[in-house]
Amino acid sequence: MDTVYIEREVQSHPRTERICQRYPNARHILIERHTDVFNARSQDFRQQKSNPALILAHKAGKRIHATPPGYHVGGQHNYYFSHMLNCVYDCRYCFLQGMYQSANHVVYVNSEDFMQDITSTAARHDTDSWFFSGYDCDSLALDPITRFVDDCLEHFEQLPHAWLELRTKSTQIRPLLARAPLPNVVVAYSLSPQAIVAAEEHGTPSLAKRLDALQRLQAHGWKVGLRFDPLLYAENFEELYGELFDTVFAALDIAAVHSVSLGVFRLPKGFHKKLLRLYPKARLLAAPIEPREGMMTYPEETERRMRHFCQSRLDTAIRPDQFFPCS
Amino acid sequence: MRRGVSPHESGHRPAGRPALAGQSVRVAIQYTSAMSLVCIITALPAESRVFIDALKLRHVPLRGLRLYASEHYLLLQSGIGKLNAASATAALLQTRPDVTAVINAGIGGGKAELGSVHLAHQIQDAASGRQWYPHLPPQRTVGHMPSCSIHTLDKPDSAYTDGVLFDMEAAGIFSAASTYLSTEAVHAVKVISDNPEQGLDAITPELATQLMQASLPAVRQLSDWHRAAGRHGNDDSAIEQYHQDIIAVVRHSVSDAHQLRRLLQQHQTLTGKTPEPQQLLPLATARKIRLHLQNAVQAAPLRYEL
Numbered sequence: 001m002d003t004v005y006i007e008r009e010v011q012s013h014p015r016t017e018r019i020c021q022r023y024p025n026a027r028h029i030l031i032e033r034h035t036d037v038f039n040a041r042s043q044d045f046r047q048q049k050s051n052p053a054l055i056l057a058h059k060a061g062k063r064i065h066a067t068p069p070g071y072h073v074g075g076q077h078n079y080y081f082s083h084m085l086n087c088v089y090d091c092r093y094c095f096l097q098g099m100y101q102s103a104n105h106v107v108y109v110n111s112e113d114f115m116q117d118i119t120s121t122a123a124r125h126d127t128d129s130w131f132f133s134g135y136d137c138d139s140l141a142l143d144p145i146t147r148f149v150d151d152c153l154e155h156f157e158q159l160p161h162a163w164l165e166l167r168t169k170s171t172q173i174r175p176l177l178a179r180a181p182l183p184n185v186v187v188a189y190s191l192s193p194q195a196i197v198a199a200e201e202h203g204t205p206s207l208a209k210r211l212d213a214l215q216r217l218q219a220h221g222w223k224v225g226l227r228f229d230p231l232l233y234a235e236n237f238e239e240l241y242g243e244l245f246d247t248v249f250a251a252l253d254i255a256a257v258h259s260v261s262l263g264v265f266r267l268p269k270g271f272h273k274k275l276l277r278l279y280p281k282a283r284l285l286a287a288p289i290e291p292r293e294g295m296m297t298y299p300e301e302t303e304r305r306m307r308h309f310c311q312s313r314l315d316t317a318i319r320p321d322q323f324f325p326c327s
Numbered sequence: 328m329r330r331g332v333s334p335h336e337s338g339h340r341p342a343g344r345p346a347l348a349g350q351s352v353r354v355a356i357q358y359t360s361a362m363s364l365v366c367i368i369t370a371l372p373a374e375s376r377v378f379i380d381a382l383k384l385r386h387v388p389l390r391g392l393r394l395y396a397s398e399h400y401l402l403l404q405s406g407i408g409k410l411n412a413a414s415a416t417a418a419l420l421q422t423r424p425d426v427t428a429v430i431n432a433g434i435g436g437g438k439a440e441l442g443s444v445h446l447a448h449q450i451q452d453a454a455s456g457r458q459w460y461p462h463l464p465p466q467r468t469v470g471h472m473p474s475c476s477i478h479t480l481d482k483p484d485s486a487y488t489d490g491v492l493f494d495m496e497a498a499g500i501f502s503a504a505s506t507y508l509s510t511e512a513v514h515a516v517k518v519i520s521d522n523p524e525q526g527l528d529a530i531t532p533e534l535a536t537q538l539m540q541a542s543l544p545a546v547r548q549l550s551d552w553h554r555a556a557g558r559h560g561n562d563d564s565a566i567e568q569y570h571q572d573i574i575a576v577v578r579h580s581v582s583d584a585h586q587l588r589r590l591l592q593q594h595q596t597l598t599g600k601t602p603e604p605q606q607l608l609p610l611a612t613a614r615k616i617r618l619h620l621q622n623a624v625q626a627a628p629l630r631y632e633l
């Protein structure tokens with residue numbers, strides 16, 4: 001990180017100080033509100049992506065949100081939170097590109113407020129509630145800087161009726177391997193065939209590295225989840241995904257996997273339009289994509305075939321109670 | 328520009344470039360959409376001279392603007408003050424859409440060493456409070472130049488404070504340029520011309536020109552960074568040209584033209600090339616061309632392979 005913007009309000013926060021110490025040679029720029037920089041008009045997302053700045057900020061207002069319908073792994077009460085905005089990786093299909101003007105990374109340093117809100121949200125329910133991290137970012141990729149995972153794990157250790165999903169493509173699992181596994185935490189990896197990782201998931205760890213991280217987490221006793229989402233169309237779809245499932249089934253203790261979910265590529269119309277502007281030559285956008293129920297996605301028949309193929313392969317290895325199709 | 332340089336010297340001409348009445352030199356430049364054209368904006372001749380000489384710029388007439396040009400640079404001399412800077416910048420960017428970046432270079436006052444060069448990380452219009460945050464280049468690309476906040480004043484002031492530079496144009500330039508360019512493409516580089524030790528009265532045009540020498544490497548580095556970043560962008564000039572060639576011959580509505588561009592992009596992505604013009608042009612209508620391209624795109628396999 002070459003430039004760190006610091007909101008005046010969090011200037012003396014211990015996490016701000018710790019993060020700034022990590023970057024003694026960066027430009028440290030004091031700002032009043034992170035939105036002045038992050039939401040400024042006329043930013044070039046694509047150019048910023050090649051040298052993003054770090055913005056340390058205070059998250060005020062609503063910190064915990066209900067997940068959209070269909071975003072769950074069996075729980076009744078589902079929430080997500082974003083302790084960060086944006087991602088170090090550069091997946092061509094990522095909806096974050098359509099969501100924000102800026103590719104800078106915002107880190108909200110007041111994780112204690114997030115934890116307090118998680119506690120009070122969980123307390124509203126008699127049954128278990130789920131909290132999904134990694135909705136507006138990758139949960140682990142910047143953890144060496146944020147150390148958010150440690151804060152989270154310490155907190156969820158005290159909240160047995162609240163579940164945490166850390167969704168990631170990252171191999172930054174040191175904080176997880178450094179402690180005893182928690183029964184109410186799932187580390188969920190997004191997985192794609194290596195040819196798709198190479199073509200569309202720029203900067204992310206290879207499939208082999210993600211599987212290695214999953215193996216180590218399983219061996220350490222952590223619950224893991226597998227997220228085959230988004231499935232991308234290709235003429236050689238069955239060959240690509242067939243091989244992916246074979247590799248995953250061979251590498252992991254599938255019976256012990258907490259949950260498996262499946263989702264086909266879909267984007268809100270506006271985001272799709274923005275993506276076309278940003279990456280007109282992206283392969284995934286050259287696929288037949290059409291508007292359906294307010295989203296841009298593959299034709300119904302294509303989606304049906306993709307889902308059917310994957311589901312039939314998954315059926316050979318997982319139990320029905322492990323499976324959650326994303327709508 | 329910094330308060331203290333006499334407006335009279337705005338008629339100053341760089342040595343070696345005598346003005347002949349009514350004469351101007353037109354520089355013929357062929358632009359393509361892939362080319363990066365950086366415009367340096369100064370307030371006064373004392374700030375312009377170093378760039379005109381070093382970058383071999385020549386005066387070009389343009390709607391009453393004081394403009395100099397070479398193949399890769401323009402220099403706009405706006406005159407003193409925020410309003411002059413804003414109106415000249417807007418007039419330029421409106422008439423020259425080929426300008427891809429703007430760098431405001433000039434002198435400014437601050438609590439820093441005389442002659443030191445600073446890159447703006449924030450520009451604030453002191454009168455309105457409006458502010459801009461340029462997206463800064465990596466430090467290694469600009470020689471680890473210190474960054475600062477620039478407060479653009481309407482009147483001279485010498486209440487120097489840490490980390491803040493005073494000038495009289497930057498906010499005007501940012502206000503106008505941000506309508507046309509993104510935050511990565513508008514920057515300000517200032518050289519300290521006065522500070523608590525040496526006040527405003529000591530500034531002369533000669534001193535300003537001398538001090539501005541120090542900003543030349545920074546302006547060049549910023550321009551190089553901008554050009555390098557532009558090269559990583561979408562160079563769609565081949566498709567754009569192809570698209571233009573077709574709609575010049577076959578009538579397309581706005582929506583037809585939009586669909587045509589997208590189909591050409593898909594064709595290029597899937598097949599690695601644009602279609603043969605001799606196959607498209609004889610089709611004679613937008614609809615037939617679209618159908619032909621749709622079939623070609625559908626027939627081209629989308630495969631992922633290692």
Ligand code: SF4
Pocket residue numbers: 086087088089090091093094095096136137138169204
């Ligand atoms: S890892 Fe996730 S959040 Fe990051 S770019 Fe890829 S899809 Fe987006």
